[in-house]
Amino acid sequence: MKRSPSDIRLEKLLRSSKLAAGGFMGDDPRPPEEVIREDAACLERLGKTAAQIAERMRMLTEAASAALGSSVQLEGKFEVHCEEWKGGLICPWPHPGRFPKRLTVCRRLDTGREIVWSDLNIHLIEAHGFFEGKGASYRLEPEDLVRVLFD
Amino acid sequence: MVLEIIRDVLAVSTVAAFLTLVLILCEGMISNYGPCEVTLNGSRKETVQGGKSLLLSLQEKKIFIPSACGGRGTCGVCKVKVLEGGGPLLPTETPLLTQREQQASVRLSCQVKVRGPLAIEIPEEFFRMHQYRARCSRIEDLTYDMKRFTFELTEPETISFTAGQYVQLRCPPYKGSREEVSRAYSIASDPLENRRIDLIIRRVPKGICTTWCFEYLREGDPVSFTGPFGDFYLRDTQTPKLFIAGGSGLAPFVSILWQMKHAADGRQTVFFFGGNRMEDLCLLDEMKAFEQALPNFRFVPVVAKPASESRWSGQTGLVTEAVQRSFERLDGWEGYLCGGPGMIEAAMRVLRQMGIPDEKIYYDKFA
Amino acid sequence: MNGLGAEIWQAVVVCFAAVFTNNILLTTFLGMCPFTSVSREVRTAAGLGGAVVFVMTFTCLLNWMAYHWILVPLGLEFFRFILFIIIIAAFVQVVEMILDRFSPRLYQNLGIFLPLITVNCAILGASLFMVIREYSLIVTIGYGFGSGLGWLLAILAMAGIRQRFSESRVPAGLQGPGITLIIAGLMALAFIGFTGVLS
Numbered sequence: 041m042k043r044s045p046s047d048i049r050l051e052k053l054l055r056s057s058k059l060a061a062g063g064f065m066g067d068d069p070r071p072p073e074e075v076i077r078e079d080a081a082c083l084e085r086l087g088k089t090a091a092q093i094a095e096r097m098r099m100l101t102e103a104a105s106a107a108l109g110s111s112v113q114l115e116g117k118f119e120v121h122c123e124e125w126k127g128g129l130i131c132p133w134p135h136p137g138r139f140p141k142r143l144t145v146c147r148r149l150d151t152g153r154e155i156v157w158s159d160l161n162i163h164l165i166e167a168h169g170f171f172e173g174k175g176a177s178y179r180l181e182p183e184d185l186v187r188v189l190f191d
Numbered sequence: 192m193v194l195e196i197i198r199d200v201l202a203v204s205t206v207a208a209f210l211t212l213v214l215i216l217c218e219g220m221i222s223n224y225g226p227c228e229v230t231l232n233g234s235r236k237e238t239v240q241g242g243k244s245l246l247l248s249l250q251e252k253k254i255f256i257p258s259a260c261g262g263r264g265t266c267g268v269c270k271v272k273v274l275e276g277g278g279p280l281l282p283t284e285t286p287l288l289t290q291r292e293q294q295a296s297v298r299l300s301c302q303v304k305v306r307g308p309l310a311i312e313i314p315e316e317f318f319r320m321h322q323y324r325a326r327c328s329r330i331e332d333l334t335y336d337m338k339r340f341t342f343e344l345t346e347p348e349t350i351s352f353t354a355g356q357y358v359q360l361r362c363p364p365y366k367g368s369r370e371e372v373s374r375a376y377s378i379a380s381d382p383l384e385n386r387r388i389d390l391i392i393r394r395v396p397k398g399i400c401t402t403w404c405f406e407y408l409r410e411g412d413p414v415s416f417t418g419p420f421g422d423f424y425l426r427d428t429q430t431p432k433l434f435i436a437g438g439s440g441l442a443p444f445v446s447i448l449w450q451m452k453h454a455a456d457g458r459q460t461v462f463f464f465g466g467n468r469m470e471d472l473c474l475l476d477e478m479k480a481f482e483q484a485l486p487n488f489r490f491v492p493v494v495a496k497p498a499s500e501s502r503w504s505g506q507t508g509l510v511t512e513a514v515q516r517s518f519e520r521l522d523g524w525e526g527y528l529c530g531g532p533g534m535i536e537a538a539m540r541v542l543r544q545m546g547i548p549d550e551k552i553y554y555d556k557f558a
Numbered sequence: 559m560n561g562l563g564a565e566i567w568q569a570v571v572v573c574f575a576a577v578f579t580n581n582i583l584l585t586t587f588l589g590m591c592p593f594t595s596v597s598r599e600v601r602t603a604a605g606l607g608g609a610v611v612f613v614m615t616f617t618c619l620l621n622w623m624a625y626h627w628i629l630v631p632l633g634l635e636f637f638r639f640i641l642f643i644i645i646i647a648a649f650v651q652v653v654e655m656i657l658d659r660f661s662p663r664l665y666q667n668l669g670i671f672l673p674l675i676t677v678n679c680a681i682l683g684a685s686l687f688m689v690i691r692e693y694s695l696i697v698t699i700g701y702g703f704g705s706g707l708g709w710l711l712a713i714l715a716m717a718g719i720r721q722r723f724s725e726s727r728v729p730a731g732l733q734g735p736g737i738t739l740i741i742a743g744l745m746a747l748a749f750i751g752f753t754g755v756l757s
């Protein structure tokens with residue numbers, strides 16, 4: 041099927057390693073539209089929306105960021121801390137979007153499950169419903185996210 | 192019969208040839224912008240081949256405008272003032288320019304195409320910027336995730352930079368990264384030592400450029416970078432100065448302290464350096480040496496969470512808390528910050544409360 | 559004079575028919591490819607549609623001239639496929655260059671779609687139909703413009719609908735192109751309902 045030039049350009053950029061090491065697609069052969077569609081379907085099965093997930097991630101990142109790198113406990117079940125580097129991460133979609141190079145490490149105290157996300161991850165999920173391609177360094181599985189953030 | 196075939200073939204060929212001719216003519220007349228003269232800051236003139244973006248055209252003339260996204264029009268870093276000949280503002284630019292910038296005819300140089308004579312204005316420091324080739328002569332572990340890289344310049348052989356500036360290091364393609372990218376790192380060496388530069392780099396998990404530096408770059412390897420960039424430098428005022436850094440934010444201050452040492456700087460200066468654990472701190476000996484050389488300089492390392500069994504006797508908690516503990520007010524001081532955006536934000540808040548106005552707080556823009 | 563007036567009237571009728579009852583996209587299903595893939599957003603759909611209107615009008619005109627003034631006198635009608643394609647490709651190239659030079663703003667909005675259109679079957683289809691239906695020069699202009707407009711209308715409507723139903727639940731197997739084709743079918747039925755409005 042023919043795809044719009046902007047879609048093709050976007051996929052090229054997502055697969056290149058210009059913005060992030062190894063790109064955003066990993067070794068996922070599917071086009072980004074399909075990745076987004078399938079993750080959206082997965083979220084629907086789990087009964088959550090991308091907006092809810094992003095909001096929760098942002099809340100945790102903001103709480104952890106205030107501690108300047110040391111870890112904080114939240115809601116009695118999370119232990120989160122942020123790490124920061126100089127520089128920024130740029131959203132591959134064609135709009136201005138530059139995010140601090142900051143990773144949030146979130147660990148569940150009860151299950152020990154841990155996930156790590158960047159500020160760009162939050163934006164990609166919130167604005168584009170994009171959890172990155174399978175095999176990408178910062179791919180977040182919707183199921184893991186829901187399990188850690190909401191259970 | 193034969194004649195008819197020849198006539199038919201000729202007819203169709205003529206039409207095709209005619210169309211080709213039209214295309215070639217169009218290409219030559221419409222798409223050929225010819226040599227275009229770009230006037231820089233009213234004085235310097237450069238002649239470039241039209242048809243390409245201003246960013247690329249200037250690059251060919253060895254004038255490097257900093258750009259983070261590589262001409263995609265998303266980072267908004269490559270802003271220049273286009274006084275004449277820039278054409279209308281494009282829809283790709285408007286979201287990245289403030290109202291005031293639009294009125295001041297600021298444009299994104301990656302989006303402006305050179306179509307004719309142009310008059311532009313760029314900061315003078317861009318002329319001092321060059322592309323350098325160097326050899327990585329030493330790699331030294333500072334902490335478990337920080338290394339100091341020493342680059343001996345090969346071409347040109349010397350660099351002149353202001354303490355506090357940064358360079359854009361080029362990271363060549365390697366396994367896991369198929370394209371060349373460049374990333375900014377502050378220079379952490381003596382500005383008088385103009386034959387080499389040091390960079391202090393903290394590892395970013397799965398980061399493109401730091402992974403290359405930490406795992407692929409070996410002593411003796413060639414490297415290249417452009418620079419120097421940035422307006423983070425020590426202001427020439429008599430007021431006391433407060434430095435705050437976290438992680439690899441230490442780098443520009445090392446360079447600044449060298450500069451102060453050479454000038455036998457007598458201004459009161461306090462440097463707070465924060466780390467999470469004791470293992471995050473580094474260069475403590477060098478800082479001690481600076482303290483001895485500069486009578487009014489004090490170095491205050493701060494550890495957020497020292498392990499209970501350690502013999503840490505210095506300040507604990509957040510670096511901002513240490514500042515608050517050490518001073519009542521900071522009226523009349525200047526603040527210099529370098530670190531991640533969260534640290535800068537938090538430090539700005541604290542310094543503001545303690546009496547330093549925003550315009551007296553300087554921080555590295557690329558953070 | 560009367561003949562010219564009648565021809566213009568016929569052009570208007572053909573144009574109207576090409577927009578609604580004989581919509582090139584919905585009745586002949588030409589140009590389906592970009593129709594299904596570039597109809598996710600109204601804005602991009604409008605850009606592509608605008609480019610189609612422009613290219614279709616002018617290529618129909620150019621191809622009519624090439625056909626009636628070069629191919630027919632020489633008895634080379636069978637060459638029309640090749641010739642039409644060359645002309646369309648050359649035309650799009652030239653337009654792209656002109657836009658880039660003289661109207662950067664328009665180029666930003668329309669330019670990126672031009673190369674996509676070169677290989678669009680609806681463009682070639684319109685030129686071939688105008689030959690089969692033996693339209694005159696003026697009617698051809700009306701037909702080309704109307705076909706383009708019809709295509710624009712259809713893709714705009716589709717983009718609007720798809721933007722709406724991005725919120726709704728579509729069975730997994732039908733997501734994407736599947737549901738798009740079903741909607742296209744329903745839209746075709748609706749458009750055929752215009753038959754007889756202008757006769």
